[in-house]
Amino acid sequence: xxxxxxxxxxxxxxxxxxxxxxxxxxxxxxxxxxxxxxxxxxxxxxxxxxxxxxxxxxxxxxxxxxxxxxxxxxxxxxxxxxxxxxxxxxxxxxxxxxxxxxxxxxxxxxxxxxxxxxxxxxxxxxxxxxxxxxxxxxxxxxxxxxxxxxxxxxxxxxxxxxxxxxxxxxxxxxxxxxxxxxxxxxxxxxxxxxxxxxxxxxxxxxxxxxxxxxxxxxxxxxxxxxxxxxxxxxxxxxxxxxxxxxxxxxxxxxxxxxxxxxxxxxxxxxxxxxxxxxxxxxxxxxxxxxxxxxxxxxxxxxxxxxxxxxxxxxxxxxxxxxxxxxxxxxxxxxxxxxxxxxxxxxxxxxxxxxxxxxx
Ligand SMILES: Nc1ncnc2c1ncn2[C@@H]1O[C@H](COP(=O)(O)OP(=O)(O)OP(=O)(O)O)[C@@H](O)[C@H]1O
Ligand SMILES: [Mg+2]
Numbered sequence: 471x472x473x474x475x476x477x478x479x480x481x482x483x484x485x486x487x488x489x490x491x492x493x494x495x496x497x498x499x500x501x502x503x504x505x506x507x508x509x510x511x512x513x514x515x516x517x518x519x520x521x522x523x524x525x526x527x528x529x530x531x532x533x534x535x536x537x538x539x540x541x542x543x544x545x546x547x548x549x550x551x552x553x554x555x556x557x558x559x560x561x562x563x564x565x566x567x568x569x570x571x572x573x574x575x576x577x578x579x580x581x582x583x584x585x586x587x588x589x590x591x592x593x594x595x596x597x598x599x600x601x602x603x604x605x606x607x608x609x610x611x612x613x614x615x616x617x618x619x620x621x622x623x624x625x626x627x628x629x630x631x632x633x634x635x636x637x638x639x640x641x642x643x644x645x646x647x648x649x650x651x652x653x654x655x656x657x658x659x660x661x662x663x664x665x666x667x668x669x670x671x672x673x674x675x676x677x678x679x680x681x682x683x684x685x686x687x688x689x690x691x692x693x694x695x696x697x698x699x700x701x702x703x704x705x706x707x708x709x710x711x712x713x714x715x716x717x718x719x720x721x722x723x724x725x726x727x728x729x730x731x732x733x734x735x736x737x738x739x740x741x742x743x744x745x746x747x748x749x750x751x752x753x754x755x756x757x758x759x760x761x762x763x764x765x766x767x768x769x770x771x772x773x774x775x776x777x778x779x780x781x782x783x784x785x786x787x788x789x790x791x792x793x794x795x796x797x798x799x800x801x802x803x804x805x806x807x808x809x810x811x812x813x814x815x816x817x818x819x820x821x822x823x824x825x826x827x828x829x
Pocket of ligand 1: 482483484485501502503504505506507508509510529530531532533534808
């Protein structure tokens with residue numbers, strides 16, 4: 471079991487200085503719009519992933535007009551205590567400290583405190599570009615495999631280098647030796663990433679379908695497929711056969727950085743066909759599946775951060791979700807809402823005990 475017991479924020483966004491003690495598995499966070507509910511959840515996520523969930527750079531996380539910030543959490547994993555601190559110093563330098571020990575290699579740390587977050591904007595994962603679906607997959611796998619995360623960081627680094635080489639050389643051919651070195655690196659890391667994705671994604675898809683039908687209680691014909699050009703060729707073959715096209719485009723046009731999850735309802739893509747309610751159910755199913763898969767790979771479940779779920783699901787689906795949260799999932803869960811009475815009513819109705827923090 472993984473649980474956060476204490477959170478201390480200093481100069482993090484709207485919080486100048488504030489502490490919370492969490493002594494329940496189910497946590498409700500209530501307050502009006504703009505009071506800092508999402509910020510509180512994001513601070514927790516930050517401790518696990520060393521960056522915020524919402525795409526903000528570190529400067530935007532520091533309270534306006536201040537320099538530096540600090541997030542501290544006390545966690546319990548199988549009755550062992552962990553004190554985690556993320557500090558941005560006044561000079562902008564970021565530090566991660568675990569039980570008073572500074573951590574140099576963040577890739578080894580990610581995954582100690584797994585989190586799965588759901589925010590109101592997340593249906594974009596279904597409707598917008600494939601980049602968001604890759605981010606979803608990467609966040610999932612990175613929290614269970616440091617090999618994956620290391621390969622991903624390296625791949626992205628060499629991809630940037632290859633693209634800038636193509637750009638600089640244009641309209642001439644790039645330096646062949648340099649291109650060969652970059653291709654070899656991209657191939658090595660790309661093939662490794664593909665091998666890991668190919669192992670994870672079928673399990674993930676199976677779980678998404680399971681949770682979708684659990685939540686929606688319907689027979690919607692949901693179909694999900696992992697799309698990758700590496701199904702046909704390895705990374706080196708892709709790079710070599712595309713070189714003319716890549717030169718013309720001045721970038722690497724194919725590879726694991728273009729992988730996607732194709733999601734269909736019946737025969738139509740979910741982004742155009744699925745109703746808003748179906749999309750929301752699918753989003754929650756994707757997050758529950760992510761949560762489940764991470765749990766399977768670690769011997770404790772991720773903490774679930776559910777931002778504004780009450781606004782997002784109809785009453786039947788909400789009931790399914792909250793019953794699952796209260797009685798089945800067994801993980802610590804944070805749920806935000808603007809209306810504390812609604813939270814109170816719903817949890818009382820299903821007979822769940824919880825702690826409420828007002829912000
Ligand atoms: N760097 C920052 N410094 C100071 N305040 C900030 C900073 N970044 C964000 N804020 C403030 O935090 C507040 C938003 O907090 P947050 O998004 O957590 O609210 P919320 O309770 O989730 O609201 P909603 O119910 O609308 O979702 C805003 O008032 C915003 O101005
Ligand atoms: Mg919010």
